Amino acid sequence: MHSALSHFRIAGVAVTTGSVERDFIADGLAAGIDRAQLERVSAAVGLRKRLVAPAGVTALDLCEDAARRLLSALDVDPSSIDAVVFVTQTPDHPQPNDASLLHGRLGLSKAAMAFDLSHGCSGWVYGLHQAALLCAHGGAARVLLCAGDTLSRLTHPADRSVDPIFGDAGSAALVERTGVDAPWHFIFGTDGSAADVIAVPAGGARSPASESTKVVKRDAEGHGRCEENLRMDGAAVMSFTLREVPGAVKAALTAAGWKAPEACAFHQANRFVLSVLAKACGLDPASVPMDLTERFGNLSSASVPAVLAHAYGAALSTASLRLLACGYGVGLSWAAAAGPIGPCVCLPMLPLRR
Numbered sequence: 001m002h003s004a005l006s007h008f009r010i011a012g013v014a015v016t017t018g019s020v021e022r023d024f025i026a027d028g029l030a031a032g033i034d035r036a037q038l039e040r041v042s043a044a045v046g047l048r049k050r051l052v053a054p055a056g057v058t059a060l061d062l063c064e065d066a067a068r069r070l071l072s073a074l075d076v077d078p079s080s081i082d083a084v085v086f087v088t089q090t091p092d093h094p095q096p097n098d099a100s101l102l103h104g105r106l107g108l109s110k111a112a113m114a115f116d117l118s119h120g121c122s123g124w125v126y127g128l129h130q131a132a133l134l135c136a137h138g139g140a141a142r143v144l145l146c147a148g149d150t151l152s153r154l155t156h157p158a159d160r161s162v163d164p165i166f167g168d169a170g171s172a173a174l175v176e177r178t179g180v181d182a183p184w185h186f187i188f189g190t191d192g193s194a195a196d197v198i199a200v201p202a203g204g205a206r207s208p209a210s211e212s213t214k215v216v217k218r219d220a221e222g223h224g225r226c227e228e229n230l231r232m233d234g235a236a237v238m239s240f241t242l243r244e245v246p247g248a249v250k251a252a253l254t255a256a257g258w259k260a261p262e263a264c265a266f267h268q269a270n271r272f273v274l275s276v277l278a279k280a281c282g283l284d285p286a287s288v289p290m291d292l293t294e295r296f297g298n299l300s301s302a303s304v305p306a307v308l309a310h311a312y313g314a315a316l317s318t319a320s321l322r323l324l325a326c327g328y329g330v331g332l333s334w335a336a337a338a339g340p341i342g343p344c345v346c347l348p349m350l351p352l353r354r
Contacts, residue, residue, distance in 0.1 A: 008135040012345035014070035018053035018168035019351040046271025050167035050297025052152040062170025063146040082140035084114040087123035087147035121329030123301035135177035149300035158224030167297020171305035184339030185255035197236040202227035248336040256338035261324035265307035268292040313346035
């Protein structure tokens with residue numbers, strides 16, 4: 001699906017990470033894995049450090065901190081926000097939704113709408129599209145877009161195929177209506193027939209949590225997990241990424257009329273995936289930031305705004321850039337967007353402090 005929207009801008013972005021540092025090498029050694037093997041994987045894939053949330057801290061808490069920092073930096077009165085879009089797959093509760101809870105925490109106007117989007121690594125682009133729709137066609141002047149996950153809570157420490165990958169973070173972006181006809185082009189796609197390659201099998205209405213779903217089992221490669229843990233078929237995900245994402249990226253660039261973007265904010269799966277994907281998309285790998293996973297971990301729905309804050313914050317403070325943003329993952333889903341961003345406020349990424 002192709003959608004073109006204009007008359008909106010991203011006024012600012014903030015990202016708050018977890019505050020507990022985990023080390024890929026140290027954790028692997030503690031699990032009895034050979035150091036040389038760990039070093040080879042670390043160098044090839046780009047796994048080193050990651051930041052996870054401490055006990056009791058959720059994606060809602062991380063996004064609230066990011067939102068408060070951003071609204072303060074922009075000197076925006078929370079009562080002027082017309083809508084909250086909250087993207088997460090790790091909400092505080094089945095009911096009520098995180099958007100409503102954040103609405104209450106921030107003291108937003110009762111006239112504001114608030115809803116969640118259940119999406120993962122492609123979710124920020126999905127959320128931006130919804131926020132842009134509200135500004136361009138829905139009567140909203142300001143929309144607070146929050147996206148974040150604490151996926152480290154869904155992995156099992158005995159599953160070395162998944163557990164070392166994910167960090168935790170929450171993001172906030174303020175999207176505002178403008179009178180400027182500067183179009184953004186969005187490309188979306190879904191392959192639900194392969195949705196089970198990234199999944200948490202139990203814990204929902206289809207397969208409620210029980211004693212049996214908590215039993216840890218080992219797979220053929222020795223990785224341990226229960227049915228309530230996140231599982232991922234890495235080879236299938238890589239195949240899906242290279243099969244679907246390059247076409248979406250090229251379609252977004254073609255729709256925008258660009259030969260190349262000036263800024264690339266790709267979902268930070270890992271360094272290896274990004275390097276192969278960049279070449280498949282016809283992009284210079286040197287132009288695609290790839291170092292966030294080894295610093296913070298795979299941040300799921302907060303991954304794209306993390307790239308904006310970490311790699312382009314200084315440039316965006318004074319300049320407008322042609323941005324290519326892209327997310328891909330659980331669903332299976334993918335989303336690419338091409339449009340102008342900046343000048344805007346991109347705050348430094350900070351761990352949550354309490």
